[in-house]
Amino acid sequence: MSDKTLKPIWEELLKIYKIFADICGRHNLRYYVTDGSAIGAVRHKGFIPWDDDFDVSMPRPDYDKFMRVASDELPSHLQTVDWKNTPEFPLLFGKIQNTSREVIQRVEQEAGIFLSGGLYIDIFPIDGYPESRLERMMTKMLVIPLSCITRFRCTALNHQTKKGCIVWLAGLFFNMLCPWMSGQSCKRICEGFLLRHPFKDSRYTGRASLRLTLLNRAPIPKEWWSSGECVSFCGMRVPVPENYDAYLRLYYGNYMVHPPVEKQTPSHQYSWRCPWWLGPTNQKEQK
Numbered sequence: 001m002s003d004k005t006l007k008p009i010w011e012e013l014l015k016i017y018k019i020f021a022d023i024c025g026r027h028n029l030r031y032y033v034t035d036g037s038a039i040g041a042v043r044h045k046g047f048i049p050w051d052d053d054f055d056v057s058m059p060r061p062d063y064d065k066f067m068r069v070a071s072d073e074l075p076s077h078l079q080t081v082d083w084k085n086t087p088e089f090p091l092l093f094g095k096i097q098n099t100s101r102e103v104i105q106r107v108e109q110e111a112g113i114f115l116s117g118g119l120y121i122d123i124f125p126i127d128g129y130p131e132s133r134l135e136r137m138m139t140k141m142l143v144i145p146l147s148c149i150t151r152f153r154c155t156a157l158n159h160q161t162k163k164g165c166i167v168w169l170a171g172l173f174f175n176m177l178c179p180w181m182s183g184q185s186c187k188r189i190c191e192g193f194l195l196r197h198p199f200k201d202s203r204y205t206g207r208a209s210l211r212l213t214l215l216n217r218a219p220i221p222k223e224w225w226s227s228g229e230c231v232s233f234c235g236m237r238v239p240v241p242e243n244y245d246a247y248l249r250l251y252y253g254n255y256m257v258h259p260p261v262e263k264q265t266p267s268h269q270y271s272w273r274c275p276w277w278l279g280p281t282n283q284k285e286q287k
Contacts, residue, residue, distance in 0.1 A: 005111055005112060005113070006047070006049070006050070006051075006052060006111060006113075006266070007111075008106075008107045008110040008111045009052055009107055009111055009113070009115070009119070010046075010047050010234070012098065012103065012107055012119045013053070013054045013119065013120075013121060014054075014234060014236075016054070016078060016096050016098065016119070016120070016121050017054055017056075017121055018236075019074065019075065019078065019096075020056070020066075020096055020121065020123075021238075023066065023069065023070065023073050023074070024062075024066065026073075027065060027066070027069060029058065029062040029065060029066055030058060030059055030062045030225070030228075031056050031057065031058045031062065031066075031123075031239065032056065032057050032058075032225065032228055032239050032240055032241050033054075033055070033056055033233065033238045033239060033240050034055050034056060034057040034124065034240070034241065034247075035055040035057075035124075035251075036048055036051050036053070036055060037051070037053075037054050037055045037056070037233075038055075038240050038241070038244060038247070038248060039248060039252065039255050040233070041231045041232065041233040041238060041240060042231060042240070042244060042245075042248065042255070042256075043255065043256055045231075045232045045233065045234070046232075046233055046234040047234070049264070050264040050265055050266060051266065051267075052113070052266035052267070052268055052269070053120070053121070053122060053267075053268055054121040054122070055121070055122045055124065056121060056122070056123055056124070057123070057124040057125075057126050057207055057225075058123060058124070058125060058126060059125075059126045059199045059225060060125045060126060060127050060194075060195070060198070060199045061199060061200070063094070063123065063124075063125035063126070064125075066123070067080055067082065067094060070096070074096065077098060077099055077100045077103070078096055078097065078098060078099065079096070079097055079099050079279040079280055080094055080095065080096055080097070080280070081094065081095040081096075081097045081120070081276045081279060081280050082094040082095070083184070083187045083191075085280035085281075085282055086275065086276045086280045086281045086282065087154070087183060087184055087281065087282065088154050088155075088274075088275040088276065088281060089154070089275075089276055090150050090151060090154040090155060090183070090187075091208070092125075092187060092190060092191055092194065092208035093122060093123060093124045093125060093207070093208055094122075094123045094125075095120040095121065095122055095123065095276075096120060096121050096123065097118055097119070097120045097276060097277075097278070097279045097280075098118060098119035098120065099278050099279035101278055103119065104118050104119055104277070104278075107119065113266070113269065114269065114270075114271070115277070116268065116269065116270035116271070116272060116273055116274055116277065117268055117270075117274040117276070117277055118274070118276070118277035118278060124207040124208065125194070125207065125208065126199060126205050126206075126207055126220075126225060127194045127195065127197065127199055127202075127205060127206060127207070127208070128196075128197030128198055128199050128201060128202025128204070128205060128222075129197065129202060129204040129205050129206040129215075129219040129220075130196065130197055130215075131203065131204065136215055139193050139215060140215055142189075142193070143190055143193065143215070145170075145174040145178075146181075146186040146189060146190055147167070147186075147190070148167055148168075148170040148171035148173075148174050149171045149174050149175050149178065149181055149183065149186050150171070150183045150186045150187060150190075151164065151167045151168050151171045152168050152171025152172050152174075152175050153171070153175070153182060153183030153186070154183045155168070158272075159270070159272055190208075191208075194208055199222070202222060203221070203222060204219035204220065204221060204222065205219060205220050205221075205222050205225065206219050206220065217251065218250055218251070220241075220247065220250070223242060224241045224242045224243050224246070224247055225241060225242070226242050227242065228240060228241060228242055229241075229242060229244060231244070
């Protein structure tokens, strides 16, 4: 897929990012460009040519404050989405979502791409990582069925990948064992595990991801989230983790090598609309 095709998407994501960064600057909130966006910054000085999203991470205290002030400071066409304001949202991080149907449909037409999740940037909270092996093992054992139930409760079977179908069916099984467990209660319990170790008191950190736990990826030393470093991204200077080379190699190996051509495709293209493509589902006006 060419850069030209994705350019309308990138332009809108950068608009969201700049508003996010401005709010963080006014409130002295820490954040870092991470994941595929950090690879793009280091390797391409901008977006990965086939990437269709933008990722930032924030220490939990900064994340919580941003989510509190965002409702008053974001412009009217942007809203935060998380599991608390969108029961169908199955993850423990947040998004800033463009709620303009007109903008999304214009970008879809210009890019020739169906944006199933709309236009957004992901915001990952950074939490303390438990050092006890026993605690990590017990947490994983508890989170696995909760994650499966959440998948079953929040998403339809026909919206799953092949691997996702297995998780969904496991969720059906666990739901029959615990029919009183709602998706919201599962997410609430899982977030409670994330909050057990405050960021400021921990030597190592992690971030919640697709499986509702920070334990499915290697821990990151907290000092990597200190002052950070700034690198170029689409003509801007953006903050990345302090030791960004070690961070990227920890998660992606030799990240400077391009993946095979067949894998150089956007990762968020589905044939169905996510419920939150126009913002939080328990707040937005039905259109």
